[in-house]
Amino acid sequence: MANSIHKFLLLICGLFLHITLFGENAPRISILLDKGWGYKPITDNKKDAPLIPVTIPHTWNARYQVGTTKYNRELMVYKRNVIIGEEMKNKRLFLYFEGVNSVADVFVNNQTVGQHLGGYTAFCFEITDYVRIGDNVLEVWANNAYRTDVLPISGDFNVYGGIHRPCSLIVTEKNCISPVFYASPGVFIHQKSITSEKAVFTVETILSLKESKRALRLCTKVCDTTGKVIAKDVVNVTGERVEQPMHILKPILWNGKENPYLYDVIVELYDGGKLVDRVTQKTGFRYFKVDHDKGFYLNGKLLDLHGFCRHEDFAGKGSALTSKEYDIDMKLIKEVGATAMRLVHYPHAETMYNLCDENGIILWTEIPLCGPGGFDFTGYLNNKGLKDNARQAVKELVYQKYNHPSICFWGIFNELLVTDNRRFQAYDSPIFFVKELNKLYKSLDTSRLTTFATCVDETNFLGGADLVAWNKYFNWKIAEKAAGQFFDNVKANSQNYPVGVSEYGAAGSIYQHTCPFENVELARRIHPEEYQAICHEGYWLAFIERPYLWGKFIWQFSDTQSFFRRDGDMDGINDKGNITYDRKTKKDAFYFYKANWSQEPVLYLCSRRFTERTNPGTQVKVYSNLDEAVLYINNKKIGKCKKDKINRMIWNDITLLPGKNVIRVESMKGQQVFSDTCTWNLKL
Template identity: 40%
Template sequence: MNDDWRFRFSHQVNRGDVRRVDLPHTWNAQDALAGRPDYKRGIGNYTKRLYVRPEWAGKRLFLRFEGANSIADLFVDGRHVGEHRGGYGAFVFEITDRVQCGREHTIEVRVNNGEQLDVMPLVGDFNFYGGIYRDVHLLVTDSLCISPLDCASPGLFLVQQAVGECRAEVSARIELSNAAERPQPAVVRLRIADGERTVYEAEKEIVVAPHATAQQERIDFALEHPRLWNGTADPFLYRAEATLWRDGAEVDRVEQPLGLRYFTVDPERGFLLNGKHLPLHGVCRHQERAEAGNALRAEHHEEDVRLMLEMGANAVRLAHYPQSEYIYDLMDRCGMIVWAEIPFVGPGGYADKGFVDLQSFRDNGRQQLRELIRQHYNHPSICFWGLFNELKEAGDNPVEYVGELNALAHEEDPTRPTAAASNQGGALNFITDLIAWNRYDGWYGATPATLAEWLDATHREHPDLRIGISEYGAGASVLHQQDSLVQPVPNSWWHPENWQTEYHIRSWEIISERSYVWGSFVWNMFDFGAAHRTEGDRPGINDKGLVTHDRRVCKDAFYFYKANWNAEPMVRIAGRREVRRVRPTTTVRVFSNCHEVTLRVNGRTVGVAKPDRVCVCTFADVALRRGENIVEAEARDGRTRLTDRCSWVLE
């Protein structure tokens, strides 16, 4: 139901104020991304005409919203149906009793992205875009159906009880809903498929109670010698099909991915997938981009994933909130390890707090955690449930509440560990199963070398703590180039790209040699909007991305990680955008994962070098002539010859 909605703000009450929009839609794509910290935070009204077909007589109708930020109230023909509080989870309302077959009805959704002290998140170093910014679906079912009413979950949960190389034991929980006044006999069938081949099939006769919303039925099964979901090496998925039958006819069907895997996190050896150590080469990702804000379409998600895979990332922290269902599907298919989290976000270096000790705030956090887990439970890519980011213990102290959330996460899902992202010491660091820190050594003060000192000291003092790096990064504008290496002032208008490159080289040297770091996640894969920021090459942008906000330019640091993380042979000259030079000699860096690199300037060979441990070839004291200089790097991988070239001008 994405097409042809009518939109107006709540303060626009004249007939001519209404305009057509198609979903996904946000009203902040222009003002927030223009760097206006007072971008519109208020109520937007969406209306649409819905014709209820005569053939739907006796059916049930549900409206499913994948996301509306952040409070949404649904009306049918002006009558209030329900409210959902939280901008990043899906929600479902049944409208069966509010509509009539053969008639047209008015659907109205009032969405509010204004500040609210009892809805997560309260603060954040990102934009709170308003609108119905994800897909809306009309679900039409029989009176007896697989329930969509349990926190907008699929109604089918695949619980991996025990998984190994020889055998996988799974419990399938199917939730059923019956709108009838009397019990209804039915049959539930479960099929597990490998492509078109059935590897398991079973059925169960049941009776669904009257007015049941989520009656649970269970079918346990085992697969011998299963093919495991093995990350990017082999992201194999079975398909689970749950069907509901009555009087010999199929009345409902739900399909979900089944990726069988087992994993652990060890304080010394880090992350192990299916019994083997897997270094997590991770990035963080916000669900937004230039011009569109957070109203992303399928092709936007696909482009983001292609860039992650090209760089060689095998893990992603989807920060700081549940993201589109489609992105989790893509993660399953490509084998990325996912850290999924609720929007329990602290202020970072800014004002206000991320926790207010209100009962309604606590209830909202529990609701959003349940929604995250139940809606995305079956995704094998998700390995960690994130509970908070950069909270502070001063004032209203969230320690007790985080403990409650931790217990709730384990109650909802005993199979996955909890995680959190911290930026300080204190009791908050010892609640979740895993802990990670947001570290910016060499950007917000200090130097990259202090990261090594801090990691080793923390591991030495807390040897049983499972330590990760949830964020690390430095800002960079591709418009800011310099031929000297100087650490910039973070909140200044000068963010040279070469310092970001240096920062990541030094940081990765430290992280990559410490196996006890269970995962590290670059902040950020892409530049993103933060209307309150005044730095870099323009206001309103956090430019710590490895790729620009519009996805058109991959920065030098992107290619540094590609050389280290992607096994495909490559060669790339760093500093290529520093076209105009003032120094007659320079140091040239080339990123390559090949055996040897030859550097030529103006056709003359100036050096041959082998990449170091982090795939960097350094050529010092390279002379440039006045005017244009053609710089070329050549690497060989077997019989394959790889080249990269650029042009620099010495003034």
């Protein structure tokens, strides 16, 4: 009975969608298949086994089992019904999946449609010959088990199983702009020569033609933000690949956060006078370079690239994120004043790239070739399956994200080990394959730079990318001196390849605190929030003295799940984030960077969560981009302090009184008063 009602509701919804969408006489229809799904384990795939109802995007292992970090990687079966109406007769139908982790087998009416290896890139299958008018059964087997031929095979993060990104049914005419060319838009804007005087580019379109093409024409228009057509080209179609050289005089450049200006590139396919397909892509015109000594230039001007490494991982959601979670993250990225982000360690969902385009955030994005992440193997295996999957991932990443102006860097790998006969022994060498992937990137896209994130001597990989970047961690006591010496040495040995920082940081728990700081040795499970902040201060002191660093990416944006971790205040969590896993609490380190990166006035009292104390001796530290502030304790004026070169104000040798101590700082900017308050309780 329940299944009958479920199918009836799907039929009604499907008919409503068809009437509404096709009534618009649009040349291409995309129907979101988010509702009406159910899933069950493959081990319970009996005909009468009930499905657990879910909405896509979905993952089955976003949460650990209570009291454990049990990490469930298995095969799940997803099913739903799809109604194909009479109005779809003589049309072409495609199933588009933005991501199914990690291997997807797709069936329609019990017939095999196709398989896709890899959970972080999109894929698209034509199902025209598999469906019938009326009710159809769509089935997806999502296999999240470990495989040596599917990336990633290691890493310090959880791989969430399921249809964790959106799925759509695309309906087109017989002749169309191809949805199946690496599941890309089928339209690529090649930026040839970009200046403030003239933007020269070529629009390449991949077509899929099933009928006579004698009367086909391709019309491509470029529109500004008002909708005005500022460039147009019309060409007769003679094959399935069409290139249209175009230019714009006096373009408004996409200029990062200063002006993330986007144009619409509209490609229309006509059969005689009839419009049969249309694809619109947003893009921005810009040019950039990296200098070995001075860093990153955007449109001819220096731009300091600083930001975070971000995983697609949100408390309670795993990687099955909705627009709400993306908006939360982008709001935080903007608040802190980041100019760039590294999307780790796999291609992210399309929404994130769109938001970075719209908000002017420079991106490094990469394929899932990563390791070791705490595992007892390297992350690279010298076998054909893994290499084929990596090559496929490069092609899908480049083609699917090609038109995003925010992307300036393609990433090849993260932390692949190389045998050094000391720490790392007898691993398959990835060096030749890294160089092969670099050549593949460059063959697909000559306009962007390639890079990698290494944790072993970068000289092994020189020649394997345009840029060098290091994942490097030092403890709080030595961070400034050690980081400065290390990166100066890396630069000296880089053979003029520009050097950046792909990861740096420290763990920090909002529930663990300590003060004073001297001569304290930390156990593995103790990650005081204060030490995380001090470590970041040391790194930043080193980095601001080294403008040659082309990018500085903090590990990491937020805390994330990592099932094998047993440290900090909770098992299964990597707590190096500057924000908690649920995004509800910004740690002290977040405000340190906000004070140094943001133009918004900042006045923030550190150690505010260290409320219960037993030692009367302490310091009061404030992060602020204001010039100076006055400290009060229990309304008694303690004194004034000016900010230092990394926007700290520190009052040392403060003695707390037994009981309640209300800590308050005040500052002024013009006529505006800023203040911040917290309370510390001293129990002797």
